Amino acid sequence: MVTATSSAAERTTEAATQPRRQGERWRGRATVVLLRVAVIIVAVILWQLLSGPVLPEYAISKPTDVVHALVKLLGSAQGWTDIKTTSIEVLGGFGIGVALGTVTGLVLGSFRIAGQVLEPLIAAINGIPKIALAPLFLLFFGIGIWSKIAIAVAGVAFVVFYNVYLGLRLRERELVEIVQVMGGRRHHVLSYVTIPTLAAPFFAALKTSGPLAILGVIGAEFIASANGVGHELFMSANNLDAPAEFAGLIVLVVMTLILNGILTWLDRFALKKLGLARRANGRARGTDTP
Structure with missing residues (x-):
């Protein structure tokens, strides 16, 4: 009582x-x-x-000039064409890279022999700077959007692969054995052990690889392109047009924030659906909620 x-x-x-x-x-x-x-x-x-009295205005411009250049960019059809082109390249490369990295990580993480044989080769390829592959992709795919998508895929896929692969290899074997002893099948192990274990590293990989996709696309547009925000940045730099340069950088920052916001929302939504949100909040406060 x-x-x-x-x-x-x-x-x-x-x-x-x-x-x-x-x-x-x-x-x-x-x-x-x-x-x-x-x-x-x-x-x-x-x-x-x-700007002017202390710092050279031709190099850093002024916020008022940048605002004028940004309004001009957003008010032109070419400006929105560039934004649309870069957005398609980033989203396409990001989506394909995530799918490729996830599948490769799951396959090599599930089959130990395949992982032992291929993981060092993947590490060696990952050591090549992605921007150094841009000329090769330009030869294969031309100066269109597919060469930029290929660069983004190369940057995203390796990050997602390693997070999924290592997360799967670090999965607690005792939990798998407990589920199997209790009569659980493969889909039970997947639901109760594998997915909760991979959720945190997977979404961490997404947040890390999002900016990498943008970086790869902009770098490839710098090298050879007819449209895109990177192309406009390159042309502005050649013309010593600092306001237009900063306006393009603001557009890239906004694109990065939007992508990161979407990935953060997906992260919280997935953790809530998996029942891991309370545990994550407890760890953030310094306590582990059972």
């Missing part, structure tokens, strides 16, 4: 303190956002004041 009463009191106390904790959490997030905005505003003001 005493135990039941104390448990009910604990639940009541926890329910009463939960809104306060949630309010503190929201206030903390709002404070962080405001501080980020403040840092950006201060940086822009200093940029405007120092």
